[in-house]
Amino acid sequence: MEQRKLAFIGAGNMTRSLISGLIQAGYPADAIWAANPSREKLDSLAADFGIHITQDNAEAASRCEALVLAVKPQMMAAMLSPLVQSLGGFGDKLLISIAAGISLSRLEQMTGGHDKLVRTMPNTPSLLGLGMTGLHAKAHIDESDRRYCEQMMQCVGKTLWVSEEDGINQVIAAAGSAPAYFFLFMEAMAEHAEKQGFSAEQARLLIQQTALGAAHMVEANPQLSLAELRAQVTSKGGTTAEAIRSFQEQDLNKLVGQAMTAAVARARELEAQL
Numbered sequence: 001m002e003q004r005k006l007a008f009i010g011a012g013n014m015t016r017s018l019i020s021g022l023i024q025a026g027y028p029a030d031a032i033w034a035a036n037p038s039r040e041k042l043d044s045l046a047a048d049f050g051i052h053i054t055q056d057n058a059e060a061a062s063r064c065e066a067l068v069l070a071v072k073p074q075m076m077a078a079m080l081s082p083l084v085q086s087l088g089g090f091g092d093k094l095l096i097s098i099a100a101g102i103s104l105s106r107l108e109q110m111t112g113g114h115d116k117l118v119r120t121m122p123n124t125p126s127l128l129g130l131g132m133t134g135l136h137a138k139a140h141i142d143e144s145d146r147r148y149c150e151q152m153m154q155c156v157g158k159t160l161w162v163s164e165e166d167g168i169n170q171v172i173a174a175a176g177s178a179p180a181y182f183f184l185f186m187e188a189m190a191e192h193a194e195k196q197g198f199s200a201e202q203a204r205l206l207i208q209q210t211a212l213g214a215a216h217m218v219e220a221n222p223q224l225s226l227a228e229l230r231a232q233v234t235s236k237g238g239t240t241a242e243a244i245r246s247f248q249e250q251d252l253n254k255l256v257g258q259a260m261t262a263a264v265a266r267a268r269e270l271e272a273q274l
């Protein structure tokens with residue numbers, strides 16, 4: 001892929017995930033910068049990946065052609081305002097936001113009218129090259145900028161463009177926030193398995209290997225629906241049927257739907273507030 005000089009502004013969890021995936025995919029460390037106010041996270045990024053680091057956002061930004069805006073949504077305005085001032089505008093730089101809850105029009109305001117912007121929504125499995133990223137850009141963003149963002153995110157997993165900006169909020173519910181849903185489910189299973197006498201280590205092994213196997217089964221069998229895969233495990237009159245009946249009695253689908261709706265509502269609420 002094209003290897004533009006790429007700066008991450010904000011060096012937290014998501015930046016680490018993305019940089020790790022990029023380096024594993026062969027993106028040159030020398031082309032990557034990370035900026036953060038505190039030193040500790042930067043030092044560990046430099047030690048682990050050999051990238052350039054700085055505590056000065058303007059230094060990283062001025063050296064790079066593409067910037068990933070990777071601070072918490074609530075910090076975005078406070079981060080961008082001094083950066084716009086010190087650079088005197090972003091010129092021809094491509095700005096890639098990974099933030100939940102900040103619309104392109106708000107970003108345009110926060111960047112003093114810069115409109116070379118792409119909104120993305122990755123997730124933390126990017127750390128392992130197993131990420132899922134949604135992307136959205138307005139019509140004026142040209143093909144080479146779209147391709148660059150897509151290829152960058154494909155270095156760390158799979159991608160999906162959404163045509164409407166609100167689609168990013170739906171991606172948050174289905175992918176950005178979703179690793180946490182699976183972790184929560186695994187936590188609940190582990191807790192119960194431990195209560196039944198397994199050690200924490202044994203419970204984790206049972207659950208992690210099963211989750212991994214289930215995800216691989218889905219990937220390896222595109223011809224089968226999720227319901228068909230479930231049916232293959234569910235013998236008539238057997239044990240799985242009883243577990244599934246118990247979940248369905250509690251209306252698991254409704255619970256999941258409510259949780260995903262709550263994630264979208266929060267994203268929209270942030271978009272209205274920030």
Ligand SMILES: NC(=O)C1=CN([C@@H]2O[C@H](COP(=O)(O)OP(=O)(O)OC[C@H]3O[C@@H](n4cnc5c(N)ncnc54)[C@H](O)[C@@H]3O)[C@@H](O)[C@H]2O)C=CC1
Pocket residue numbers: 009010011012013014015035036037038041057070071072073075078079098099100121122123124176177
């Ligand atoms: N954690 C996740 O699973 C995902 C997070 N995101 C988005 O990624 C963004 C970052 O999230 P995380 O990495 O989880 O947060 P984080 O809190 O781990 O990292 C944010 C970093 O920004 C730094 N920072 C704060 N103010 C700054 C400033 N003025 N200039 C430069 N750096 C500054 C903080 O010191 C911190 O290291 C958020 O906008 C979030 O919505 C998107 C997808 C998934």
Ligand SMILES: O=C(O)[C@@H]1CCC=N1
Pocket residue numbers: 100172176177
């Ligand atoms: O919880 C959040 O707001 C961020 C966005 C998606 C995952 N983490």
